Amino acid sequence: MTSGALVVGEVHDGHLSSASREAIGVARGVLAPSDPVVGFVAGAAGPTAAAEFAQLGVGRVLHAADPRLDAAPVGAVAHAVATAARAAGVSLVVAGGTTFGRDLVARLAVRWDAAVATGVIELTRDGGTLRARRSVFGGRASETRRLEGERAAVAVRPHAFPAPADGPVPLALEPVPTDDLPAVLVAPLRREIRPPDGGTGPSLTDAAIIVSGGRGVRGPNEFRIVEELAASLGAAVGASRAVTDAGWRPTSFQVGQTGKAVSPQLYIALGISGAIQHLVGMVSSRVIVAINTDATAPIFKVADYGIVGDLFEIVPALTAEVRRVRGL
Amino acid sequence: MEIVVCVKPVPEAETRLRVASDGTTFDPEGVKFVLAGYDESAVEQALLLKEATPGSRVHVVSAGPSPRTEEVLRASIALGCDQATFVELPASSSTDPVTIARALASAIAKAPHDLVLCGKQAGDDEAGLVAAALGELLGVPDFGYVVDLRWDPASSHLKFQRSSEAGQEIWEAPLPCVIGLQQAWNDPRTAKLPMILKSRKAPIAKVAPGGAPSPPPASRPERFELPPPRLGAKLIEFKTPQEAAEKLVKILREEAKVFP
Numbered sequence: 145m146t147s148g149a150l151v152v153g154e155v156h157d158g159h160l161s162s163a164s165r166e167a168i169g170v171a172r173g174v175l176a177p178s179d180p181v182v183g184f185v186a187g188a189a190g191p192t193a194a195a196e197f198a199q200l201g202v203g204r205v206l207h208a209a210d211p212r213l214d215a216a217p218v219g220a221v222a223h224a225v226a227t228a229a230r231a232a233g234v235s236l237v238v239a240g241g242t243t244f245g246r247d248l249v250a251r252l253a254v255r256w257d258a259a260v261a262t263g264v265i266e267l268t269r270d271g272g273t274l275r276a277r278r279s280v281f282g283g284r285a286s287e288t289r290r291l292e293g294e295r296a297a298v299a300v301r302p303h304a305f306p307a308p309a310d311g312p313v314p315l316a317l318e319p320v321p322t323d324d325l326p327a328v329l330v331a332p333l334r335r336e337i338r339p340p341d342g343g344t345g346p347s348l349t350d351a352a353i354i355v356s357g358g359r360g361v362r363g364p365n366e367f368r369i370v371e372e373l374a375a376s377l378g379a380a381v382g383a384s385r386a387v388t389d390a391g392w393r394p395t396s397f398q399v400g401q402t403g404k405a406v407s408p409q410l411y412i413a414l415g416i417s418g419a420i421q422h423l424v425g426m427v428s429s430r431v432i433v434a435i436n437t438d439a440t441a442p443i444f445k446v447a448d449y450g451i452v453g454d455l456f457e458i459v460p461a462l463t464a465e466v467r468r469v470r471g472l
Numbered sequence: 473m474e475i476v477v478c479v480k481p482v483p484e485a486e487t488r489l490r491v492a493s494d495g496t497t498f499d500p501e502g503v504k505f506v507l508a509g510y511d512e513s514a515v516e517q518a519l520l521l522k523e524a525t526p527g528s529r530v531h532v533v534s535a536g537p538s539p540r541t542e543e544v545l546r547a548s549i550a551l552g553c554d555q556a557t558f559v560e561l562p563a564s565s566s567t568d569p570v571t572i573a574r575a576l577a578s579a580i581a582k583a584p585h586d587l588v589l590c591g592k593q594a595g596d597d598e599a600g601l602v603a604a605a606l607g608e609l610l611g612v613p614d615f616g617y618v619v620d621l622r623w624d625p626a627s628s629h630l631k632f633q634r635s636s637e638a639g640q641e642i643w644e645a646p647l648p649c650v651i652g653l654q655q656a657w658n659d660p661r662t663a664k665l666p667m668i669l670k671s672r673k674a675p676i677a678k679v680a681p682g683g684a685p686s687p688p689p690a691s692r693p694e695r696f697e698l699p700p701p702r703l704g705a706k707l708i709e710f711k712t713p714q715e716a717a718e719k720l721v722k723i724l725r726e727e728a729k730v731f732p
Contacts, residue, residue, distance in 0.1 A: 145615035167602060169666060218614070218616075219604070219612075220613075222604075222608070243617045243634070243635070243637060244637075246600045246604070246616070247652075248604075250601040250605040251604050251607065251614075253601065254570070254573075254608035259690035260601060260690070261691060262598075263598060263600075276691075280598055281483075281489060281599050284699075285697060287497070287693050287697075289692060289693050291691050292691065328613065329670045331613070331646050332615075332645030333644050334643050335642040335643065336642045337639050337640070337641050337645060338640040338641075339639040345636075347636075349635075361703075380518050396619075396635065399503040401509060409730045410539050410724065410730040421485065430730065431728045433720065438491065443700060445705075447704075447705035448702075448705060448728065449705055449706050449707075449724075450705030451707070451716050453710070457713040458716050460713075461713035462558050462716075462721070465714070465718055469721055469725070
């Protein structure tokens with residue numbers, strides 16, 4: 145498995161997403177220096193994203209310009225990615241492990257006959273054998289899988305790898321034909337995209353920092369204290385089940401076994417006791433901070449740093465301190 | 473509407489995980505398996521659609537080893553599913569999500585299926601591969617991370633939202649398609665005792681993985697590891713809230729380096 149890799153570029157807000165940038169570094173990490181990394185982009189935003197690929201040293205970018213791909217389900221894009229992977233002659237496809245990237249590699253498992261892994265936190269190559277380590281059971285364990293066969297497609301967990309440094313090269317954009325795209329894959333229509341409930345902040349599953357509130361926040365109005373700290377950090381806002389069950393915030397805020405599983409760089413838990421239900425959704429965060437009045441709360445067992453105290457005193461001071469050091 | 477819902481048995485959330493003696497997976501000995509949380513939402517959605525759409529039926533399908541797979545099928549019947557199919561797979565190939573998807577697809581392709589519902593992932597391997605792989609195998613579109621799904625008879629389209637990094641996407645799709653559901657947003661029902669008793673005697677069709685012999689698993693587990701136990705939080709000592717805030721921010725910037 146040494147003939148190069150195709151990195152699938154996903155576009156967020158008109159630019160190559162951070163998860164796609166990280167995927168470039170992952171691909172390079174398992175290739176010989178002479179093996180090419182080729183980019184893939186789709187739709188109207190393709191050329192801009194392709195230019196950003198070239199800025200990061202990936203000069204050869206395959207572009208499926210078909211406008212139907214702009215609001216199509218992932219199956220249609222996967223069809224074009226498989227065409228591009230064959231055209232580029234690669235044996236590895238790497239995508240960011242987003243809601244798009246995970247479905248994409250699942251499709252490639254069948255369409256491109258690849259071994260696949262999602263949520264990858266480490267990818268290694270030993271001779272011809274690729275191995276992917278991934279977090280399982282809500283971060284309570286990890287597994288290493290051997291990816292067998294001639295081809296592999298992996299979706300790498302966002303924020304688990306550094307983005308590559310700039311190293312601009314000239315861009316060579318090549319078209320990817322989509323004449324054979326089955327009509328059934330482009331029949332569904334995406335009508336609109338509403339920004340995340342949290343307003344202007346990043347979405348929970350994409351955020352590098354998350355600030356979550358629990359029962360200890362006491363009520364829907366008091367929950368603003370959580371949102372103010374999040375705003376100062378540029379963080380997404382999360383909540384425990386107690387908060388969403390009580391209707392203080394919508395269920396889309398919920399982190400945990402019955403909500404979203406997250407793994408940001410920093411997770412700050414405010415007034416959250418740490419029921420197993422919540423822990424399985426956030427325990428794989430890189431650094432966990434807990435603020436709670438109860439020193440015996442289970443959250444302090446999984447947290448890296450803790451403050452035992454009244455969050456209504458500590459959090460405003462913390463927000464002010466963050467704003468001060470960030471010059472806000 | 474012919475609704476197919478795919479379910480998987482997973483260890484219950486409170487399970488104390490142990491590494492199996494060969495080191496490649498978790499030790500299933502003594503573990504209680506339950507219907508995966510995301511799949512509970514899929515079953516609930518299937519039943520809601522059936523109740524809202526006269527003439528509909530719900531067919532629950534699972535692929536995996538005996539007896540835990542039959543048990544989650546019975547649990548689904550107890551919730552109100554009409555028909556159950558069990559595709560028996562050895563435990564060794566039940567660790568590969570694509571193998572599971574192929575086994576499910578072989579059973580689904582032989583039965584009527586307008587809509588296929590799955591949990592968007594299972595709480596054990598968290599691969600989240602089955603819905604999209606099923607879409608590819610059945611030659612239909614798939615959508616993951618779906619909430620708020622309903623059938624619009626006037627347009628003969630499913631209308632739903634899916635949560636992505638960009639926000640809430642609003643979609644309309646004709647059938648057939650595969651939907652991977654987000655967990656718990658639809659408040660899954662619990663089974664009532666008479667239904668539980670009835671489900672114990674309900675017939676479950678047992679089929680072998682159909683078609684050509686399945687290819688060997690393309691990804692094989694080699695090592696299963698438990699993280700070193702967390703040592704517990706380093707507690708910050710302070711006299712005033714300001715002091716606590718200053719110390720924490722300093723630690724996050726200089727020691728944990730998670731903060732610009």
